[in-house]
Amino acid sequence: MHYISTRGHPERRSFCDILLEGLAPDGGLYVPETYPLVDEAMLDRWRGLSYADLAFEILSLYTDDIPPADLKRICEQTYTRQIFGTREIVPVRQLESGLHVAELSNGPTLAFKDMAMQLLGNLLEYELARRREELNILGATSGDTGSAAEYAMRGKTGIRVFMMSPHGRMSAFQQAQMFSLQDENIQNIAIEGVFDDCQDIVKAVSGDAEFKRRHRIGAVNSINWARLVAQVVYYFSAYFQVTEENSSQVDFAVPSGNFGNVCAGHVARMMGLPISRLVVATNENDVLDEFFQTGVYRVRGRADTYETSSPSMDISKASNLERFVFDLLGRDASRTKALFDDELRERGSFDLSGDPAFAQMAARFGFRSGRSTHADRLETIRDTWQRFNTLIDPHTADGVKVARMRGAPEIPMVVLETALPAKFAGTIREALGREPDRPQRFDGIEDLPKRFEVLPADAKTVKSYIARTVQGAAC
């Protein structure tokens, strides 16, 4: 299996090559040259597998530069009951007839990003050891990504994490989750600024090719292909749990931001998993809903990006969308490049409404979309609590709301649970006037000693902090 850029760069890369990379050299995203297809016999065989074995089977289709025995061991070491809390890893529970919730958030940081990040941590440690290399991961977070990355990389040989977050702007719980880590290889940097300042510093540091090479700077952001393929696995697992035979169709509803999670659903569907609809749920930041409803993709500016009560979906552009558009346009790399490079840069938007591709988004690729607001979230959390005695988080509530708008009565709908309510206590209190339950291991986490460095929102200062830390550790 080789990987190519959505913008047509001639180079073909292997899985482990792109494991350590972000964008392709031409600014495109890496995608597999073709999607491996699954047939009835494979689905029959996979139906009985454990989650770790299923992950191994799916990853094997996308990886030919890790010996199978090693890959199997990595999958087994990642998807354990100890790390993810249950034997199923992603148990599916039923809310009402025809409506299910797939629990992706029982991992170390209580959000679905653990599903992929835990695997990435083990893959990176393995590959870096093989190459005798080291990696310094630089990231910016407003919450879930940073903690998932830190819990996945803590204690790993050859990897150090520098995670920037806006000083004083995360929830007390999120702060405590990250800052209480005492591992030597985890560096929390609280930036005196907002999330966008943190992201600008990542861009500035990564844009300095010389610094990047000298200090082996890397990223683990949501465009990373290994993260995406890890997410494909739970679509299969959930499918097997809600169906009895491999001729049945299932719909998925996915609370979406950067389009990473639902893009994995698209990949599963392209592989032949019988998915009927892929329902994209957004909050008030509705870039994606607008695209699927109208064919217009319009990136928002900072002033038009709202702070909402489902904050992990507060995005102004959906960085993984290019992968889907590439497939939508029949894998025409020069058109993809024209849209994402030229048109977005010049106009900040592109318009497919007059293109035959627009009709195919739903008809051929199964996409539907909808938007959910703060009032919808509160109402959905209340309703789910009262009628089904189950508490869902604000992001999952956006998913449930839009699933009900866009589902079909005859097809089972699976909503992906992207976080646990304990992470977003404020909104739960607002909806229900009570505190969400918290897994016992987090009792008193806010009182633990915190380890972090406060720095000004300035790339030069951050660079010298990184350089000092990396050098200090080397001698």
Ligand SMILES: *Cc1c(COP(=O)(O)O)cnc(C)c1O
């Ligand atoms: C990251 C995140 C999302 C958005 O996922 P994408 O892959 O960016 O679409 C939704 N909900 C929660 C809780 C998240 O952490």
